[in-house]
Amino acid sequence: DGGITQSPKYLFRKEGQNVTLSCEQNLNHDAMYWYRQDPGQGLRLIYYSQIVNDFQKGDIAEGYSVSREKKESFPLTVTSAQKNPTAFYLCASSIGEGDQPQHFGDGTRLSIL
């Protein structure tokens, strides 16, 4: 079955450490997205990519970085510059822009040690 796989499901970060969250899709979708969700909050967009080798900042990109070297992969790195990284991170993909629905992974929960 096609879908989006996020790994790991749980991740712990030490102070001053960079960590990378994996997002892989086999839906042949062009667009991919990273969202952050805090308790009782909605989704906030971190980065998105509409095509390979191109990506745009979302509303809260500071302290995060991404790459899009392959169509099926869109890893997110939480850098040490992100001072409050504890959150639930969701990856999504869609066929293209606008009127197509997004497909979501099951998320990665990141915590500080």
Added chain:
Amino acid sequence: AQSVTQLDSHVSVSEGTPVLLRCNYSSSYSPSLFWYVQHPNKGLQLLLKYTSAATLVKGINGFEAEFKKSETSFHLTKPSAHMSDAAEYFCVVSDAPPSFGAGTTVTVRA
């Protein structure tokens, strides 16, 4: 730019009674609209979508939504709530990137 407002942050219903989740949108053209559901510690799942065909859209799990252009609304309803409907619901308007509402938490009382 498009935007979405979910009018209720929390809705509580008794099992077997109707559910109404309200969503208003702002758009300079006829948009595509979506409702998603999120259960705890899970990703979002598409409930239904409106893409300028029929204004009454039927989705999964007995949910439906009506697009009303004159009211710029896209409210989600279900005739009879089930305990498994307890979750977070998001209204989304098409854009690049999509614009999310703040979410509505639904609790279902036995």
